[in-house]
Amino acid sequence: xxxxxxxxxxxxxxxxxxxxxxxxIGSYINGPAGDGQTKRANREAFERHRLMPSVLADMRGxxxxxxxxxAEMAYPILLAPTAYHxxxxxxxxxxxxxxxxxxxxxxxxxxxxxxxxxxxxxxxxTPLWFQLYLQRRREETLSLVRRAEEAGYRALVVTVDAPVNxxxxxxxxxxxxxxxxxxxxxxxxxxxxxxVRAVNGSPVFQGMLDEAARWEDIAWLRDNCxxxxxxxxxxxxxxxxxxxxxxxxxxxxxxxxxxxLDGLPASLDVLPLIADRLDGRVPLILDxxxxxxxxxxxxxxxxxSAVMVGEPVLHALHIGGxxxxxxMLTVLQTEFEVAMxxxxxxxxxxxxxxxxx
Numbered sequence: 001x002x003x004x005x006x007x008x009x010x011x012x013x014x015x016x017x018x019x020x021x022x023x024x025i026g027s028y029i030n031g032p033a034g035d036g037q038t039k040r041a042n043r044e045a046f047e048r049h050r051l052m053p054s055v056l057a058d059m060r061g062x063x064x065x066x067x068x069x070x071a072e073m074a075y076p077i078l079l080a081p082t083a084y085h086x087x088x089x090x091x092x093x094x095x096x097x098x099x100x101x102x103x104x105x106x107x108x109x110x111x112x113x114x115x116x117x118x119x120x121x122x123x124x125x126t127p128l129w130f131q132l133y134l135q136r137r138r139e140e141t142l143s144l145v146r147r148a149e150e151a152g153y154r155a156l157v158v159t160v161d162a163p164v165n166x167x168x169x170x171x172x173x174x175x176x177x178x179x180x181x182x183x184x185x186x187x188x189x190x191x192x193x194x195x196v197r198a199v200n201g202s203p204v205f206q207g208m209l210d211e212a213a214r215w216e217d218i219a220w221l222r223d224n225c226x227x228x229x230x231x232x233x234x235x236x237x238x239x240x241x242x243x244x245x246x247x248x249x250x251x252x253x254x255x256x257x258x259x260x261l262d263g264l265p266a267s268l269d270v271l272p273l274i275a276d277r278l279d280g281r282v283p284l285i286l287d288x289x290x291x292x293x294x295x296x297x298x299x300x301x302x303x304x305s306a307v308m309v310g311e312p313v314l315h316a317l318h319i320g321g322x323x324x325x326x327x328m329l330t331v332l333q334t335e336f337e338v339a340m341x342x343x344x345x346x347x348x349x350x351x352x353x354x355x356x357x
Contacts, residue, residue: 003320003327010291010312013328017315025087027174029314032258033166038266039258042289045266049298050357057344064337066348068283068306069155069228069250071127074104075333076296076348080287080310081131081157081232083112086182088318093120096317099325101125103333108157108308111144112184121151129155131232133162134213138220140190145225147186156225157252161233163212164204166260215246222247232287233260235270237277244281250305251278254287257310268299272353275303293335300348301355 004016018026032039064075079100086092093115100107101124108129109120121128130148135141145156199206222229231243232252240251253271255264267288275284286299287308299307309332316328345351 001320001324003324007319007327009331010315010328013312013315013319013324016319021088021318024174024176027168027171028176029087030311031168031170031174032262033168033260034262035169036258037262038255038264039289041264041266042255042258042268043291045268046289046292046295046298049268051294051297051339051343051355052357053342054344057346059341059344059346062337062340062346064333064340064348066305068106069230071106071154073106073306075336076300076304076306077105077329077332077336078129078285078306078308079105079107079313080308081108081110081159082310082314083110083184084114084178084182085314085317086114087179088314089321091321094123095322096313096325097124097126097128099322099329102326103329105329106154109153111186113186114182114184116185117148117153118151121153127154129153129157129230131157131159133159134217134221135190136211137191138217141221142224143190144186145221145227149226153227155228155230155249156221157230157232158213158218158221159232159256160213160218161235161254161256162260163209166256166262168259215242218243218248219246230285234274235264235267237270237274240274240278244278248282250283250285252285252287252308253304254308257288268302271299271304272302290332293332293337293339296332296336297339297343297345297351297355300351301353 007013066073066076085096089095093113097107097120106127108131109117110131111133130153228249230250231248233254233256234240234251235255253267253274255267267286271286283305284303285306285308286304290307290309296307312328313325316324343355
C-alpha cells in the first residue's frame with residue numbers, strides 16, 4: 001500500500017489511520033481509559049513546555065548516538081511493546097522488526113505479539129527487548145524468560161501497571177473482539193489464569209487480584225533472569241526508588257498511554273520528579289504521547305535517556321506496511337536532528353533542562 005503523499009508527520013499517519021481502520025480495531029488501538037483525561041494529558045504536557053535555543057554553537061561532529069543497557073542506539077528512540085500487529089497488517093511484527101532494522105531502532109516485542117518471539121528474533125538485525133507480564137505460575141514466567149534469552153533478546157521489560165484491565169469505554173462501545181485468526185501465540189501451552197466468577201457485582205475483589213504480581217515477584221525475577229531488567233509503568237517516585245532497591249536496571253516512566261487508569265498525571269510531568277529522586281542511579285525511559293522530534297528533546301531535557309513510541313508504529317504499519325514504519329521512524333529521527341541543530345546541542349549529553357524555557 002502506497003504511503004499517501006501528504007504524510008509528512010506522525011500526526012498525518014494517525015489521521016489516515018483513523019480514516020481507514022475498522023472502527024472496532026481503532027477503538028482497541030487508540031481508545032483511552034475512561035474519558036481520556038490521561039491520554040489527553042500526555043500530549044498537553046508536551047505542548048505546555050517551550051524550548052530555549054542557543055545560536056552559533058559548534059555543531060561539527062554532531063551525533064544523536066548513545067548506549068543504553070549495552071545496546072548501541074543511533075537515536076534515543078525505542079519501539080514500545082504493542083500487541084497484535086497483525087490486527088493492522090498481515091505481516092504483523094515481522095514487518096515492524098524489518099523497519100526497526102532499517103532505521104537502526106531497538107524494538108521491544110510484546111508478550112502479546114501475534115508472531116512468536118523466536119520468529120521475530122530470526123528476522124531481526126537490530127537489538128530486541130522482550131516485554132513480559134508476570135504469569136500466575138513462576139515456572140511459566142521463567143519459561144518465557146528463558147525463551148527470550150535463548151532467542152537473543154537483550155533486555156526484559158516487565159509491565160507492572162496493569163494488574164487488571166482499565167475501563168476502556170470506547171473499546172466496549174465499539175464491541176471489539178480479537179479476530180479468530182489472531183491470538184497471543186507466545187502463550188500457547190501455558191495454563192493462564194482461571195476465570196473468576198463473581199457471586200455478586202464486580203469480580204475485581206473476588207479473586208481477580210489474588211495472583212497479581214507483587215514486589216517479591218520482581219525480586220525473584222531479578223535473581224532468576226540473566227538479562228537487564230526494566231520495569232515499565234512507573235509513575236510514583238516511591239515505587240521508582242523501591243524498584244532500584246530490588247535491583248532493577250532501568251525504568252519506563254509511563255501511564256500506559258492513558259489506557260489503564262483515567263485521571264493519572266502525564267508521564268512527562270512525573271519524569272522530573274523521578275529523575276530528581278533517583279539522581280541518575282538508573283536510566284529512565286519516557287513513554288506516552290511522543291509525536292514529534294521536539295517531544296524527544298523535551299523528555300531528555302527533563303531526565304530521560306530515551307523515549308518509547310507505541311501507537312504511531314501501528315498507525316504507520318496499517319497505512320504503509322514495513323515502508324510506512326520505516327518512513328515514520330525516519331521522519332521522527334530527522335525531526336530530532338533538526339531540533340538538536342536549532343537548539344545548538346551537538347550530543348545527547350548536552351541536552352539538559354537548559355533546553356527548556
